[in-house]
Amino acid sequence: MTSNKIRPIAICVFRHDGRILVAEGYDPIKCQTFYRPLGGAIEFGEYSAATIERELAEELGAAVVDLRYLGAIENVFTFGGQTGHEIVMVYDGAFADRSLYDLPVIEGTEDDGIAFRAVWVHIETDAATAPPLYPTGLREMLCEL
Numbered sequence: 001m002t003s004n005k006i007r008p009i010a011i012c013v014f015r016h017d018g019r020i021l022v023a024e025g026y027d028p029i030k031c032q033t034f035y036r037p038l039g040g041a042i043e044f045g046e047y048s049a050a051t052i053e054r055e056l057a058e059e060l061g062a063a064v065v066d067l068r069y070l071g072a073i074e075n076v077f078t079f080g081g082q083t084g085h086e087i088v089m090v091y092d093g094a095f096a097d098r099s100l101y102d103l104p105v106i107e108g109t110e111d112d113g114i115a116f117r118a119v120w121v122h123i124e125t126d127a128a129t130a131p132p133l134y135p136t137g138l139r140e141m142l143c144e145l
Contacts, residue, residue: 010048010089011039011135012056012064013142016101019120020142022133023108029081033131035121037090037138038108048089059108060118063096070145075135088135 014021014037022035040055042048049067056062068091075086100106106118121130123142133139 006085006087008042008048008087008089009039010042010051010055010091011037012052012067012091012093013037013070013138014095014101015092015123015142016120018124019122021106021118022121024117024119024131025134027079030078034134035119035131036134038118039091040111042089049091051089052091052093058111059116060100060106062100064093065096067091067093071141073135073137073141075137077134077136086135088138090138090141 020037022037025034025036026032027034038056038059039052040059042051046054049069052067053064056064070090070092073088073090075084075088077084077086095101101120104120108116108118110116121133123133123139
């Protein structure tokens with residue numbers, strides 16, 4: 001992952017009843033489960049809002065509506081023993097298919113074919129006991145809204 005390049009990404013926090021939708025991740029080096037909203041890398045020439053629409057269509061087969069830009073977070077992190085650096089464009093949005101809000105788990109597939117689980121978590125969950133929410137600073141951003 002260390003490439004000495006900053007990676008621009010866009011994520012969307014689908015907020016519903018005090019919860020947000022997050023992908024469950026796992027860092028095998030840290031032996032740590034973590035949460036991260038869905039989204040992905042911004043492609044050259046692509047606006048960040050279009051990234052959200054493309055990524056959710058690719059990963060979940062879901063259409064996104066009512067995108068609203070919330071802000072940006074700079075994130076320097078370690079995953080799998082490698083250092084990464086991202087500029088994260090954060091959006092709020094809604095699913096066109098409202099039935100997705102009723103599913104406790106949504107199965108998705110990354111563009112490399114790896115399956116993942118997305119779950120609804122309460123953002124006010126005690127940060128000391130819940131898996132970390134990445135990017136760092138997102139929980140604080142959402143609590144200020």
